Amino acid sequence: MISKNFKRFIVILILISLVFAIACKDGIRAKKDVKVKNVIVLIGDGMGNQQRRIAAIVEGKGDADHRLVCESLTTSGVAFDHSLDAIVTDSAAAGTALATGYKTNNGMISMTPDGKSRTTILEACKQRGKSTGLITDVTIAHATPAVYGAHVKQRKMYSEIASQYLKNGIDFLMAGGTCDFLPKELKGKRKDKRHLINEFKKSGYTYISDLKSFNKLNPDKDKKVLGLFRYGSMDYEIDRNKAKEPSLAEMTNIAIKTLKKNPKGFFLMVEGGKIDWANHGHDVAGSVYNTIAFDKAVKVALDFAKNDKHTLIIVVNDHETGGMTITAGTNISQIRKLKATSGKMAGMIKKDGSNVDEVFGKYAGIDNLTDKERKMVIDEANGKLKVRDELGYGGTIIAHIISKRTGVLFATGGHSGTPVIVAAYGPGCQIFDGFYDQTDIPKKIGKLLGIKFPF
Ligand SMILES: [Zn+2]
Structure with a gap:
């Protein structure tokens, strides 16, 4: 009887030890196994x-x-x-x-x-x-x-x-x-x-x-x-x-x-x-x-x-x-007509102004430039007008015409302080x-x- 009880005791002891060992191992693993790898x-x-x-x-x-x-x-x-x-x-x-x-x-x-x-x-x-x-x-x-x-x-x-x-x-x-x-x-x-x-x-x-x-x-x-x-x-x-x-x-x-x-x-x-x-x-x-x-x-x-x-x-x-x-006047279909950046368009404008309407029609979907807008674009192409001087970093007259036409407006040529x-x-x-x-x-x-x- 004693030996039978002893055997039972040993089996229980082994089981407890096993459970303990697994728990410990998992504990270590939980520490080491960081979920984020990349x-x-x-x-x-x-x-x-x-x-x-x-x-x-x-x-x-x-x-x-x-x-x-x-x-x-x-x-x-x-x-x-x-x-x-x-x-x-x-x-x-x-x-x-x-x-x-x-x-x-x-x-x-x-x-x-x-x-x-x-x-x-x-x-x-x-x-x-x-x-x-x-x-x-x-x-x-x-x-x-x-x-x-x-x-x-x-x-x-x-x-x-x-x-x-x-x-x-x-x-x-x-x-x-x-x-x-x-x-x-x-x-x-x-x-x-x-x-x-x-x-x-x-x-x-x-x-x-x-x-x-x-x-x-x-x-x-x-x-x-x-x-x-x-x-x-x-x-x-x-x-x-x-x-x-x-x-x-x-x-x-x-x-x-x-x-x-x-x-x-x-x-x-x-x-x-x-x-x-x-x-x-x-x-x-x-x-x-x-x-x-x-x-x-x-x-x-x-x-x-x-x-x-x-x-x-x-x-x-x-x-x-x-x-x-984005303003109440933001025109999505006008934005969807844009096919080039204003910088690329500016590079295409001929100094004699002969292709201004063609460039605006083809790359901005705009076919109703005013005389004032057309003149500003030509003046910029000839170096007579510099948006950079007025607004700081970057930008062309073409960008500002498109900004106005699409109703997407800007407040600064630099960064703003809005949280990210x-x-x-x-x-x-x-x-x-x-x-x-x-x-x-x-x-x-x-x-x-x-x-x-x-x-
Ligand atoms: Zn920046």
Whole structure:
């Protein structure tokens, strides 16, 4: 009897031990098994709420119920975006907040005014063995990608920013901007004689510069990629030669395929930079179609995340540009007639003014220019009238005629101080709900990655 009871005791003891062991193991696993493995941050530069709405309604052929993908993610929040030294931020200070969790002065790239470099969320991910990537449709050394992969005291230090990308070993870079990679001797802008493209190649990067080589990229073989498609920024979506330059969505797709091979995951930032440029220039077609192009990149990221289930997607603007306003007079069907940016149209106007009506008819669907409007366009073509002098950064007379005709108005040639919209998708994304500061965004990303950030 004693031995039977003893046997029972031993069996129960073993069972208890097993349950205990499994519970402990699960406990350890729960700590180690962070649900978010990959992070994709998509930044619509200057893409405020109005830019999103007008793009959505145009995409929906006039249906105001139509939503962009970035207007349909799980969670949304509002983030305050003033910089340390101004109510209205620039892309450098706003980007620094988004990348490092620190506010700084306008113009500074991931550095605080005391001259300290602040670790970026991309660098924190890299330190944990993740692959990293930066994509934009402007130049790769421009402020928004720069804040994730470089530290400089002035955003215009483009050559230094490009050098730091190499030094920091960003795995995937794709954009425009060979100008910052080539020495002056080879028509680049570098004063240090360095041929950075060759240096990238020597460091094991696959370098591509056109659509043909883009289409040949092999995510299984090409571990590190540098793609630079233009000397300066890439083209506006509506003007883009589809046989020469990939879209933002196509670049996002190949980046994800390349970076996802890392079992430890990846961090990718995708910027729609030309949305900002279009709004500085009060260009309705540029803003609408670049916002739609950016949203297609969001869809690529979202489709991957839905399937992967361990990817966090954040869509945010760094600030709003132009003070764009949808008015009671906004004419969607007139916007839908636009076939080129105002900048491209301006380049087509003959100095003698003989083709003004033809250009407006063909590219803007406007066949009733007034004599005053026609004269202003001709005067601008001949350098007698400069909108830049009157309104500041960018813009053409043509842009302002189209803005008036489409009823999409602008309040400034610069940025505005309106808070930014955050949209999130992925495990734990509900923490992006509510009102907070832009500096909280990388902290929240860090939290979901299971890392303390900033350090
Ligand atoms: Zn701007």
